[in-house]
Amino acid sequence: MLLRLPSKHIIQAFQRKLLSWYFLHGRKFPWREIQLDPYRAIIAEILLQRTKAETVSKVYLEFLRKFPSWKSIVDTDIKQLESVLTPLGLYRQRARGLKALAEKMIDTKGILPQNRDELMQLPMMGQYLANAVELVLWNKPSPLLDVNMARLLERYFKKRKLADIRHDPYLQKLSSAIVNTPNALEMNWAVLDFAALVCKAVKPECEICILNEDCKYYKNSVKDK
DNA sequence: TTCCAGCACT
């Protein structure tokens, strides 16, 4: 399978523009303020699944106040867990999953498996969350490859072949190349924020977009007029 | 009505 990535020059220009945008317009969230411990980092990512970051920011600190540790989740009634999660949606699945994950974590005395394959055996631990653990806790340049990052990359470069982001080798490779920088954490946040605020799913702000002159999606939209 | 820092189950 031939997978040709964009040239180093193209990727560097893309990274530079996004980072300079990020330092002016990037979003601030509680889970970005400090170096998080594994518990807080994983909780943040689970709350963020299929949920707008702005919505999560209203609940995140309250969740940590009520459930400050894996143990507190094991000890609580699932209904208590659900009631905190209700404003976010997906609350039954998340409550059940968090319970299962917390029980595993207590089994291992709070120690995460140190390799990716074992990590992904944990409840709720899919490809996205495993990447987040690598990025945030293990300092690896892994991509937070979600619908936002996928949308931006697909518009700017080219569309994926497979329906599922997680199984598309092109998006995997491309996103890894994009965030493979000394400051992978900020590079990831830059992509996510830019995709959420400018390269939006509905009504993208192409006219003010700093990437538009090289963007395949924008060029096509102009051509269509 | 669509969309959102996905995952588990079929």
Add this chain to the structure above:
DNA sequence: AGTGCAGGAA
């Protein structure tokens, strides 16, 4: 590969 989950905002 397809689908359910789910409340809230645009």
